Each structure stands twice: as structure tokens, then as C-alpha cells.
Amino acid sequence: MKALVTGGAGFLGSHLCRRLLVDGYEVTALDNLYTGSRRNIDQLLAHPAFSFRERDVADPIDGEFDEIYNLACPASPPHYQRDSVMTVRTCVLGILNIMELAEKTGAKVMHASTSEIYGDSLVYPQNERYWGNVNTIGLRSCYDEGKRCAETICADYRRQHGVDVRMIRIFNTYGPNMHPEDGRVVSNFIIEALKGEDLTVYGDGSQTRSFQYCTDLIRAMRLYMEKPRTEIDAFFAAQGLEAPVLNLGNPSEWTILELAREVLRQIPESKSRLVFRPLPSDDPKHRKPDIALAKALLGWEPEVPLAAGLAQTIAYFESVLG
Amino acid sequence: MKALVTGGAGFLGSHLCRRLLVDGYEVTALDNLYTGSRRNIDQLLAHPAFSFRERDVADPIDGEFDEIYNLACPASPPHYQRDSVMTVRTCVLGILNIMELAEKTGAKVMHASTSEIYGDSLVYPQNERYWGNVNTIGLRSCYDEGKRCAETICADYRRQHGVDVRMIRIFNTYGPNMHPEDGRVVSNFIIEALKGEDLTVYGDGSQTRSFQYCTDLIRAMRLYMEKPRTEIDAFFAAQGLEAPVLNLGNPSEWTILELAREVLRQIPESKSRLVFRPLPSDDPKHRKPDIALAKALLGWEPEVPLAAGLAQTIAYFESVLG
Numbered sequence: 280m281k282a283l284v285t286g287g288a289g290f291l292g293s294h295l296c297r298r299l300l301v302d303g304y305e306v307t308a309l310d311n312l313y314t315g316s317r318r319n320i321d322q323l324l325a326h327p328a329f330s331f332r333e334r335d336v337a338d339p340i341d342g343e344f345d346e347i348y349n350l351a352c353p354a355s356p357p358h359y360q361r362d363s364v365m366t367v368r369t370c371v372l373g374i375l376n377i378m379e380l381a382e383k384t385g386a387k388v389m390h391a392s393t394s395e396i397y398g399d400s401l402v403y404p405q406n407e408r409y410w411g412n413v414n415t416i417g418l419r420s421c422y423d424e425g426k427r428c429a430e431t432i433c434a435d436y437r438r439q440h441g442v443d444v445r446m447i448r449i450f451n452t453y454g455p456n457m458h459p460e461d462g463r464v465v466s467n468f469i470i471e472a473l474k475g476e477d478l479t480v481y482g483d484g485s486q487t488r489s490f491q492y493c494t495d496l497i498r499a500m501r502l503y504m505e506k507p508r509t510e511i512d513a514f515f516a517a518q519g520l521e522a523p524v525l526n527l528g529n530p531s532e533w534t535i536l537e538l539a540r541e542v543l544r545q546i547p548e549s550k551s552r553l554v555f556r557p558l559p560s561d562d563p564k565h566r567k568p569d570i571a572l573a574k575a576l577l578g579w580e581p582e583v584p585l586a587a588g589l590a591q592t593i594a595y596f597e598s599v600l601g
Numbered sequence: 602m603k604a605l606v607t608g609g610a611g612f613l614g615s616h617l618c619r620r621l622l623v624d625g626y627e628v629t630a631l632d633n634l635y636t637g638s639r640r641n642i643d644q645l646l647a648h649p650a651f652s653f654r655e656r657d658v659a660d661p662i663d664g665e666f667d668e669i670y671n672l673a674c675p676a677s678p679p680h681y682q683r684d685s686v687m688t689v690r691t692c693v694l695g696i697l698n699i700m701e702l703a704e705k706t707g708a709k710v711m712h713a714s715t716s717e718i719y720g721d722s723l724v725y726p727q728n729e730r731y732w733g734n735v736n737t738i739g740l741r742s743c744y745d746e747g748k749r750c751a752e753t754i755c756a757d758y759r760r761q762h763g764v765d766v767r768m769i770r771i772f773n774t775y776g777p778n779m780h781p782e783d784g785r786v787v788s789n790f791i792i793e794a795l796k797g798e799d800l801t802v803y804g805d806g807s808q809t810r811s812f813q814y815c816t817d818l819i820r821a822m823r824l825y826m827e828k829p830r831t832e833i834d835a836f837f838a839a840q841g842l843e844a845p846v847l848n849l850g851n852p853s854e855w856t857i858l859e860l861a862r863e864v865l866r867q868i869p870e871s872k873s874r875l876v877f878r879p880l881p882s883d884d885p886k887h888r889k890p891d892i893a894l895a896k897a898l899l900g901w902e903p904e905v906p907l908a909a910g911l912a913q914t915i916a917y918f919e920s921v922l923g
Contacts, residue, residue, distance in 0.1 A: 363757040364700075371693050371750065378686075396737060410736050415718060415749045416756035416844040427737045428693060428750035434738035435685040522738040 281305045281343065283386075285336045285373065286350035288315030290456045291391070291449075293323070294493050295348055298501065300326055307342065311335040313365075314353045318599075319456045336373035343384050346504060349377050350391045352426070356419065357462040363421035370425025371432070378436040381444070388433070388444040389504050394528065394568065395419070396427045396448060399561070406569040407448070407524050434522035443508050447500065450528025450568040454493030454588060455595035464535065465490060468542045469589070469596050475550040478543070482558030484536030489567050491529035492588035495581040499527050502577040514576050528568030529581040541586060545593055603627045603665065605708075607658045607695065608672035610637030612778045613713070613771075615645070616815050617670055620823060622648055629664065633657040635687075636675045640921075641778045658695035665706050668826060671699050672713045674748070678741065679784040685743035692747025693754070700758040703766070710755070710766040711826050716850065716890065717741070718749045718770060721883070728891040729770070729846050756844035765830050769822065772850025772890040776815030776910060777917035786857065787812060790864045791911070791918050797872035800865070804880030806858030811889045813851035814910035817903040821849050824899040836898050850890030851903040863908060867915055 282299050286292040287308020292315065299306045300323065308320060309332045323329045334340075336351035352369050353359040359366040374390060381388045397405045398413030413423045436442040453465040461467075471478050503525060515523045533541075539553055573579055604621050608614040609630020614637065621628045622645065630642060631654045645651045656662075658673035674691050675681040681688040696712060703710045719727045720735030735745045758764040775787040783789075793800050825847060837845045855863075861875055895901055 362761070364754070364761050367750065367754055367757060368697065375690065398732070410720070410734055412732055412734075413749075414732050414843075415752040416842070416846060418843070420753040421757050424746075424750050424753040427735075428689065428746050430737040431742040431746040432686070432689055435689060435743050439684070439686050520738070521736075521740070524738060 280345045281307070282346045282348065283307045283309060283342065283344040284348045284350060285309045285377070286315060286352065287331070288312060288317065288320045289350060290319070290454070290458060291452065291493060291496065292350040293319035293456050294454070294497050295350065295500065296320065296323055296329065298497050300328055302501070304328065307332060307344070309334050309336060309340065310351065314358045314458055336376060337368050338376070340376050340380050344386045347377055347381060347386045347388045348391070348500070349374060349388065354393065355458065355461045355463055357460060358458070359422040360418060366421040367425040370422070370429045374429040374432050378432060378442055378444070381442045382436065382440045387504065388442060389500060390429065390433050390444055390446045392430050392446050392448045392524070393426050394448055394450040394526070395423045396430065398423055403565055404530065404567040404569040405526070407520060407526055407572055430524065437522055444523070445503055445511060446522065446524045447503065447527050448524060449496065450491060450526065451489060451566070452491040452493055452496050454592055457592065459596065459599060464488065464538065465592065466596070468539055469593050470600070472542050472546045472549040472551045473596055473600055477552050477554045478539045480535055480539055480553055480555050481562060483555070484539065485534050486562060487532040487534050487565050487567070488538070489529050489532055490538070490585055490588070491527070491581055492583035495529065495583050496527055499573060499577060499579045502579055506576070518572065525573050525576065526568045526570050527573055528570060530567055530570055531585070532565065532567055533585060541589060542593070545586070545589055602667045603629070604668045604670065605629045605631060605664065605666040606670045606672060607631045607699070608637060608674065610634060610639065610642045610653070611672060612641070612776070612780060613774065613815060613818065614672040615641035615778050616776070616819050617672065617822065618642065618645055618651065620819050622650055624823070626650065629654060629666070631656050631658060631662065632673065636680050636780055658698060659690050660698070662698050662702050666708045669699055669703060669708045669710045670713070670822070671696060671710065676715065677780065677783045677785055679782060680780070681744040682740060688743040689747040692744070692751045696751040696754050700754060700764055703764045704758065704762045709826065710764060711822060712751065712755050712766055712768045714752050714768050714770045714846070715748050716770055716772040716848070717745045718752065720745055725887055726852065726889040726891040727848070729842060729848055729894055752846065759844055766845070767825055767833060768844065768846045769825065770846060770848050771818065772813060772848065773811060773888070774813040774815055774818050776914055779914070781918070781921060786810065786860065787914065788918070790861055791915055792922070794864050794868045794871040794873045795918055795922055799874050799876045800861045802857055802861055802875055802877050803884060805877070806861065807856050808884060809854040809856050809887050809889070810860070811851050811854055812860070812907055812910070813849070813903055814905035817851065817905050818849055821895060821899060821901045824901055828898070840894065847895050847898065848890045848892050849895055850892060852889055852892055853907070854887065854889055855907060863911060864915070867911055
């Protein structure tokens with residue numbers, strides 16, 4: 280079996296490539312190395328069944344693959360806002376290229392969407408039926424709307440051209456191979472703690488977040504991709520959903536203060552202290568996925584506890600900052 | 602001055618081309634004639650300052666223009682759902698091509714967005730700050746999300762590359778040159794009345810809609826495009842809007858029953874009767890634009906009364922069906 284992983288040198292893409300190699304696939308990783316990195320795939324390059332194409336997903340793609348996983352897009356605000364036009368092009372032209380290839384070759388596709396398509400959510404927790412609350416013209420729109428439009432393109436290619444595409448909406452995920460400048464709270468806290476810089480907590484730190492360890496996500500992706508199409512179609516039709524979309528995240532809630540303390544507990548030599556700053560007015564009180572559909576369809580739920588996942592992630596950043 | 606009008610052989614595009622010719626422009630109309638028609642530009646083709654390119658807006662565009670008006674996209678559900686992949690490609694690739702051309706040549710751009718970006722609106726009437734309520738994977742998504750993403754692309758090209766782009770969100774508009782199979786209520790009623798077929802009213806017909814006559818819209822577009830950029834920037838910044846987006850529609854409300862009766866009054870020879878059918882569960886009770894921003898910026902409001910606009914439209918459809 281041959282698989283193409285776009286964004287294959289990125290955080291999640293590199294974990295997926297590794298897993299597919301273990302599962303016996305021939306794996307082609309495609310990445311323009313804009314936020315992905317050769318370091319993430321260094322060990323994979325020696326594998327005889329692995330190959331790497333340094334290319335942009337927005338350019339036409341050739342080849343024949345049984346499965347295509349589309350993970351190509353900068354996903355953290357500092358990265359996706361650096362060149363917002365490039366971000367929206369990556370989202371939209373990327374999936375158009377992949378859908379064209381899939382239509383021509385019959386490849387099965389998994390498209391990585393995001394919890395950000397729910398935007399500044401008016402419901403909590405979000406399930407897959409929620410349509411979202413997103414600004415079309417703001418600073419985050421290049422990612423949020425680009426990803427929304429990519430879902431539309433997937434749904435339409437499926438309906439109109441019969442492409443077998445399965446979508447996932449990924450919630451906050453962390454682990455080794457994260458970009459050091461990702462800018463979100465897990466990597467920020469770990470890097471600050473390792474450097475002996477203060478950890479900044481906004482408000483009193485009682486706002487909660489959910490953190491999914493990368494291998495839990497990859498496991499769900501593989502389970503989902505292995506399901507027969509007939510089962511996928513029947514499941515989502517029974518749910519009244521017009522296309523297969525599945526939230527994947529960890530519903531356990533941690534307060535930001537608990538996260539900061541756990542990071543410091545695991546790095547006892549750190550000289551960092553906690554500092555408290557005023558809470559930005561638009562900081563959401565909670566963020567938590569509803570994963571009932573993934574549980575029902577895949578019999579899946581996250582297994583890696585935060586303490587264990589953090590230990591792996593801290594070890595990784597120690598080696599990177601080394 | 603040179604202008605490019607994409608969708609120039611369509612309903613609104615053909616009116617705009619005519620108006621620009623009157624205003625002394627050299628006008629190039631670009632249209633793939635998917636829903637546009639040669640009949641709409643027949644009289645313009647004889648004008649020495651008018652030229653026509655039969656091309657798709659999703660293909661790269663060359664030439665130098667002072668102003669570009671992007672009106673290219675099937676806009677009625679039966680048309681935009683016929684080939685939904687083509688619709689989303691038209692929305693997104695079209696505006697990407699135009700933005701690239703504008704960035705290269707310094708052209709000023711007016712992008713036609715739509716009230717459909719508000720989706721199944723939770724507020725009434727909608728003003729430009731409302732973010733909308735749109736399904737990413739449904740049957741209407743190709744148009745709604747394609748148009749949302751096009752707004753994002755405009756806003757990002759403006760911020761990142763300095764393109765002078767002005768967006769309009771067009772509400773229900775009618776008039777001569779409408780496609781006979783547009784499928785929306787004004788053309789449906791007129792054509793049914795002219796053919797002597799029954800006019801179907803859903804529910805008791807007390808639900809209200811707003812109808813903007815085409816020349817009112819074209820007048821607003823020209824006023825908006827003539828404004829100096831500095832004034833545009835200052836106005837929208839003062840409104841707290843991240844990009845220039847302006848609702849254009851007619852806020853007068855008519856019940857569907859009033860519309861049907863007015864059409865029959867104007868076609869006294871019609872043998873049509875009113876028939877009542879059950880109201881679909883998702884039929885909105887009201888639809889009405891908030892045009893306070895357009896009034897404030899342009900000193901504009903719609904002037905053509907429904908009776909007068911209907912008379913013109915009926916005369917047009919008589920000649921087409923003739």
C-alpha cells in the first residue's frame with residue numbers, strides 16, 4: 280500500500296509517516312519545509328520505504344497512492360499569519376490538487392481540518408453539527424476560512440465526483456516534533472521552563488483547555504481510514520451529517536495553572552516562576568471537544584495522560600534546545 | 602479609464618458594463634457564458650469602447666485595467682448547485698487571479714460578495730459586523746463558503762499586499778437580464794404569470810422579503826468605487842471593520858403575497874391564479890439588509906419602487922419569452 284502525507288515533515292505529519300511505515304506502507308512525504316523541518320524526518324529518510332518530496336501542496340501533485348493524508352498547512356497563529364495569502368492558498372489550492380488527484384486515481388483521502396472552523400464558538404463543547412462563528416475578514420480568517428472552504432471542497436468532491444474523503448477536526452494537540460515557535464501554551468510553558476524564563480499565566484489561570492497527545496490522534500486517524508466506506512457512509516447519514524467529519528481531541532480539562540505547575544513539577548531544576556498578567560478580554564473560559572461521534576464510530580478515546588505526554592514533549596524540547 | 606468586468610455577460614455584469622460605457626470607460630467584459638448570455642451584451646458589442654473575452658475567471662487573466670469588478674459566479678441555487686466544484690473554484694480561483702493581477706498592475710478592485718455569507722442568519726436585519734451562520738459541508742456551501750473565502754482573500758491581499766479592494770454584499774436584486782431559470786421568487790412569479798401558470802405561495806405568504814432593483818445597486822457600486830481610498834480606509838477603520846465591506850440591498854419589506862398580487866396586477870391578461878403550499882420548515886420569516894453603512898458612506902439609498910422595477914422586468918421577460 281502506498282500513502283502520500285502532505286505536510287509530512289511537520290509535527291503531526293512526521294508522526295503519521297512513522298506510523299504508516301510501521302504499518303507496512305510505502306510512504307511519500309510532501310512538504311515545502313515552511314514550518315516543517317528535515318529534523319522531523321531525519322530518521323525516516325534511511326527507511327527504504329520512505330521518500331521525501333520538497334514541494335508545495337499548492338502546486339499540482341502527481342503519482343498514484345492508495346491513501347492520501349492532507350496535513351499541509353501552517354497551523355499556529357504566528358506561522359499562519361506571517362504570510363496570510365500563502366496560508367489561504369495552501370488550504371484551498373492544496374485540497375483542490377489532492378481532490379483532483381484522488382478523483383483521477385481513486386485514492387482514499389483523509390483531510391485534516393481543525394477545531395478553528397468553529398471559530399469563537401457560541402456553544403460548549405462543540406459537536407460536529409455546530410456551524411461555527413467565524414469572521415471572514417479578520418487576522419485569523421486566512422486559516423479559519425481557508426480550512427472551512429477546504430471542508431466544502433471535500434464535501435463537494437465526495438458528493439459530485441464520488442471521492443472517498445474523510446475529514447477530521449483536530450483540537451489542540453501536542454508532543455515531540457512540535458515547532459519550537461509554535462506559540463501555543465504547551466510549547467511556550469515547556470520552553471520557558473527549560474530556559475529558566477518566567478511562565479506567564481493570564482488571569483488567575485482558572486480557564487481550562489484540553490490537550491491531546493499526538494499518538495492518540497494518529498491512532499484515531501488510522502482507525503478512521505481503515506473503516507470501509509460503506510460503514511462510514513451509513514454512520515454519518517444516520518447522524519444527519521452531509522459528509523464524514525469527526526472531532527478528534529482530548530476532552531479532559533486542565534486549568535492553565537495546573538498545566539504550568541505540572542510543567543514545573545517535571546522540570547524541578549527550572550529557575551522559572553509563575554507570573555500573572557491580566558486576562559485578554561477575548562480569552563475563552565473553556566475549550567473542549569465533544570468526541571462522542573469518534574467514540575461511537577471508532578471505539579476510540581485518548582489514552583495518554585497529560586503527565587506522560589508532557590514528559591515525552593519535555594524530553595524532545597530538551598534535545599532540541601540542547 | 603479601462604475597466605474589466607468579470608461576469609460581464611451576466612445579469613448584473615451587463616448592467617454594469619452599460620453604465621461604465623456611459624461613464625466613458627473602455628470596458629472589457631469577461632465571461633465563460635455558463636450562466637451569462639450573449640443576448641445580455643448584444644447591444645454593447647457594437648460600442649467601440651466595449652470588448653468581450655469568452656474566458657473563465659478561474660484561468661489566469663492578463664491585461665492592464667484601472668478598475669476591476671469581480672461579478673463572475675453563478676448566483677442562484679439551481680445554477681451554483683449544478684456543478685458545485687466549479688462554483689467553489691470560480692469563487693476562490695477567480696478572486697486569486699484578480700488579486701494577483703491587481704497586485705501586479707495597481708488596479709482598484711470591487712469584489713461582489715453576497716448576503717449569503719450570513720447564511721441562516723441568527724440576527725435580523727444583518728449588518729456588516731455579523732459573522733454569519735453557515736454550514737461548511739451542505740448543498741449550499743459551495744457558494745456560501747466559496748464567497749466567504751473570497752472575502753478572506755480580498756481582506757488579506759489588502760492588508761498584506763496593499764491591494765485597493767472594496768467589497769459589497771449584495772442582497773436579493775432583480776431586473777432585466779435576469780436568467781429565466783434563476784429560480785428565485787421574482788423571476789418565477791413573472792414567468793409563471795406570463796405563461797399563465799399558477800403562482801405558488803408557500804405558507805400564507807406573510808413572510809417578507811426585500812427586493813433591490815438592479816440600477817440602484819449599480820449606482821451604489823459606482824459611488825463606492827469613486828471614493829478616494831483614504832476616505833474608504835478611514836470610514837471602515839472608524840467602524841471597527843477590518844476591511845471595506847458594504848451591504849447593498851433594499852430594506853423595504855414586501856410580503857410574498859403582496860409581490861404575487863403586484864405581478865398579477867401588472868399582467869392583467871394573465872390566466873394565473875395563486876395556489877398555496879405548505880411552508881418549508883427552513884423558510885426564513887424575514888430577510889432584510891441593514892444599509893446604514895452604505896447610507897453613511899455613499900449618501901445612497903435605493904430609489905426605484907418595486908412597482909416600477911417590476912414593470913421593467915416584466916417587459917424584459919415578455920421580450921425574452923415572446
